Amino acid sequence: MTDTSQTVMVANAQQHRVTLKKTLSACLLLAVALLVAVLVASLLGSERLPFSSSLCSLVSLGQNQCGLSADQFDILFQIRLPRVLLAAAVGGSLAIAGASYQALLRNPLAEPYLLGVSNGAAVGTMLALVFFGRFAWSRPLMAFVGALLATLVVYRLARGKAGATPERLILSGVIVTTFLSSAIVFVTTLMDATRIRSFTFWLLGDLSGASRGLLPLTLGITFLATIALTLNARSLNLLMLGERDAFDLGVEVARVRILVFVLASLLVGSAVAASGSVGYVGLVVPHLTRLSLGSDNRISLPAAALGGALFVIVADTIARTVIAPRELPVGAITALIGAPLFIYLLKRP
């Protein structure tokens, strides 16, 4: 081996390691920011809570009341914290689902909302409410089925004889979305007038009506599916370069595809069942993480999950504080932040 090639190799290795360190510390930073956001968001709201006592009580994980009244303690642990955690789960789910779709489908625009997957989950949730209203778990279950069916339909539609172009995929998504939207209108007419308002609110993305009973399930799915998807990051790295290339290099393409479809549908299903369709999270957050940390899914997938959780916590805190005691749907805030941000990203040179 010549001296120059030795030098280049060492330089390569060093450069690679520096990148890794940088991205790993960015992930750590995101995790810390998320923790801070959970704490701060729990303290903010229409009901003013004493700052230090609340913080003390949160840090003790509810073991110590730290001088809070029973009412204040209940607001903190029965209302605020569960809602903040749900916001984190929903944001994390939608963002990592989006990031995975983008890698698998080789399309930077693929996103649960744009692909019609969110609407599939919404139809599933509504059908569960209308027909199995008594069983809370039927909602995430049917939302999952709806999300998976919508995913498969869009995928089949997009894969025409000419192959799946990015435009074709988005077009298929639009077709499925509008079709499912009319299905939602149809199901809405089956409901009584008093419930319609709360449904419209939920459809826009709303964390207030979420059932607390499903929080452990939603959190669990987010956590486990994030790990499972991250464990396939190397395969997704190669799939991002093309299905044929990935196959040639040893990726079991069909297995990874099924896995991503099922896990992403689980994530989107549980998120939508809990909070309706919160748009733009799956699009904007993965874009930002890829932009700042690079395309390597080993980093960008977990970073997207953390960033998504952070994004929705912030958006939801805004949603429930700006016109307190009234609330905005969180979906309106994510779109309000997300759309201009996305336009900015598209216009960037």
Place this chain on the structure above:
Amino acid sequence: MILLEAHDITIKYGERVAVGHANLKLKRGEITALVGPNGAGKSTLLRSLNGQLRPSTGEVRLEDQAIANLSRRSLARKITVVAQEAELRFPVTVLEFVLGGRFAWSSNAGWGWENEHDLQIAGAVLQQTELAELSGRLMSELSGGERQRAVLARALATEAPVLLLDEPTANLDMSHQATLLSLVRERCDEHESAALVVTHDLNLAAQFADVVVLMKSGKIIRTGSPVDVLTTQLLKEVFAVDVLVDAHPMSGVPRITAVHETHSRY
């Protein structure tokens, strides 16, 4: 010694027979050129050799094992493909791209980082393909020729003994065509690898190949040395065009020139 053997391969697209009962042997240290007109089934045959297309008759054997019985990862360690690069839609650096070739060797198929050995091999192939200085650049910033070299570098990084190249020189200028095939030649000589090159360039095939396989309409017409296969008679039959075959003044290998009728008219 035979590394890869395709025996009686038939591949159908619906009713259409793309490849019919083809036999092919790739030997250690040899470059085999697969030539023939458009639509002859060359790429289809190549795609069946690493299991991407399943034959309806016959089987492909790697070192005397049916490839259908091998896992995707173990097969990817033995057979690598250089194809026209797919359009990249995400920013990836040249080093990241080339390290993709180490995927099949990672102890963990899912997560895990590349180890020291992987980085060393990536460094070596980047050096060989003269891309070392560009390793930190984004693939989208490279010229077409540099990208094609990165695709070859990634294939070399797999260390697979069988190289399948599907028109690897199509985007390259004359000097880079020769450089690329010299690298393949080097790999075959030094690592006792076997290479199959699908190409439209008969002169390049004559220059670099040990064995030439001539295909037409899904059938293998003739297999043999360049001198035996690239003859006026056979080429006229297969390509339906008059050709002039003489010996290259320097290397002595067959030199093929198409004779178009228009020339004689004007």
